Amino acid sequence: MNKILILAPDLKALGGVARHYAGLKDFLSEQLYVKFLTTGTRRNISGKYFFLSDYVKLIFAIIISNPRYFLINPSLQNKAIRRDSIFLKAIYRLKRKKSKVIVFFHGWDLNYEKKIEANLTLLTSYYKADKVIVLNSYFRDKLRGWGFQNPIHISSTKIEENLLDYFDYNKRVFDSKKILFLSRLEKNKGVYIAVETFNILRTKFNDLELHIVGNGSEYTNLQRLIKQQKQQNIYLHGGLKGKELADAYINSDVYLFPSFHGEGMPTTVLEAMAFGLPIISYNNIGISDILEDNKTGFIINTLFPEDYANKILELFSNPNLRKKCSNFNFIKAKRFYASNVAKDLVNIIVKENESDYC
Numbered sequence: 001m002n003k004i005l006i007l008a009p010d011l012k013a014l015g016g017v018a019r020h021y022a023g024l025k026d027f028l029s030e031q032l033y034v035k036f037l038t039t040g041t042r043r044n045i046s047g048k049y050f051f052l053s054d055y056v057k058l059i060f061a062i063i064i065s066n067p068r069y070f071l072i073n074p075s076l077q078n079k080a081i082r083r084d085s086i087f088l089k090a091i092y093r094l095k096r097k098k099s100k101v102i103v104f105f106h107g108w109d110l111n112y113e114k115k116i117e118a119n120l121t122l123l124t125s126y127y128k129a130d131k132v133i134v135l136n137s138y139f140r141d142k143l144r145g146w147g148f149q150n151p152i153h154i155s156s157t158k159i160e161e162n163l164l165d166y167f168d169y170n171k172r173v174f175d176s177k178k179i180l181f182l183s184r185l186e187k188n189k190g191v192y193i194a195v196e197t198f199n200i201l202r203t204k205f206n207d208l209e210l211h212i213v214g215n216g217s218e219y220t221n222l223q224r225l226i227k228q229q230k231q232q233n234i235y236l237h238g239g240l241k242g243k244e245l246a247d248a249y250i251n252s253d254v255y256l257f258p259s260f261h262g263e264g265m266p267t268t269v270l271e272a273m274a275f276g277l278p279i280i281s282y283n284n285i286g287i288s289d290i291l292e293d294n295k296t297g298f299i300i301n302t303l304f305p306e307d308y309a310n311k312i313l314e315l316f317s318n319p320n321l322r323k324k325c326s327n328f329n330f331i332k333a334k335r336f337y338a339s340n341v342a343k344d345l346v347n348i349i350v351k352e353n354e355s356d357y358c
Contacts (some may be wrong), residue, residue, distance in 0.1 A: 003066070005037055007039050008037075021036070039054045058291055062094045070095065074104055088103075088126065089125055100131070103131075106135065113142065116146065120147065131153065135262075136263035136265055138156060140154060154289070155341070156344075159270050159271055163274075167246055178209045179254050180255050181247060182271075184215070188260055190282065197258070197308040202310040220237070246275075259282060260303060274329075274330065274333035277329065278296070278322055281297070282302075282303060297329075
């Protein structure tokens with residue numbers, strides 16, 4: 001069985017890359033001999049010391065484990081690009097001749113993108129990778145424009161299938177008007193747009209509810225805002241896991257995602273699809289690779305709350321459209337189940353003799 005060394009954050013961490021591999025590791029291990037090497041900040045080590053520790057561990061792992069494949073997982077942002085470029089140099093220098101290096105870009109900082117375009121030498125180490133994986137066509141097209149010649153594949157984030165153990169689609173009903181916002185509570189994730197959208201709609205529906213799930217820097221400010229506005233039907237739940245998270249999806253009618261953060265492929269959008277929720281989303285990076293206007297719900301090209309409110313009103317006023325979007329999403333989401341994503345990822349990793357342009 002081919003051995004792969006995956007450089008990733010601690011799988012117990014809360015970040016997107018950690019969650020991604022925590023959900024995939026068992027499925028990957030069925031097809032590859034997987035070894036994870038933890039990189040990034042840890043509680044008991046900080047600054048240059050954790051980097052030095054990671055670097056030394058990598059050197060030993062290359063020499064002792066002698067893996068067939070290396071999978072490194074940066075985000076396109078300053079700290080990660082610079083750190084992982086040093087790791088890549090060590091891998092290129094010490095790996096055996098037939099070993100392959102794969103770079104998987106996850107997050108994407110739009111401001112750092114501009115710095116890259118002004119100075120492509122920041123990516124020098126990445127051009128040498130045997131293949132690259134990204135989360136959407138926008139990332140792929142950018143890398144091609146920057147001169148990446150080796151194969152570039154589009155993969156995806158995943159839905160943890162055990163989350164669906166609590167859900168029976170045949171029992172899905174839309175007999176209420178509950179809007180779900182589930183994300184990190186940050187301004188650029190659109191949480192205040194969600195609140196303003198609710199305020200527009202609440203005069204039309206007495207039973208309208210907005211459920212906000214997640215943690216983040218705006219949690220306390222949201223608490224204060226809800227109290228100041230004397231909102232009776234906005235519920236701030238904090239972070240949820242397991243059955244409580246599943247229940248948040250099950251008990252909702254519409255998933256609202258007005259994020260203008262540089263999204264790759266948001267896991268929460270895929271989860272909402274799997275639970276049969278119609279989705280109303282800002283037309284963010286990568287969103288058009290997942291969602292289809294008038295099929296999965298609606299894609300909005302502005303950040304005006306009025307536009308989101310109008311589309312939610314359209315869904316609430318048209319039960320057949322709601323059911324149609326729900327069924328479409330439930331079926332489409334199966335391709336994003338963790339077992340399927342892991343299988344596709346392994347196929348990308350081990351595939352040989354492929355065209356330069358994928």
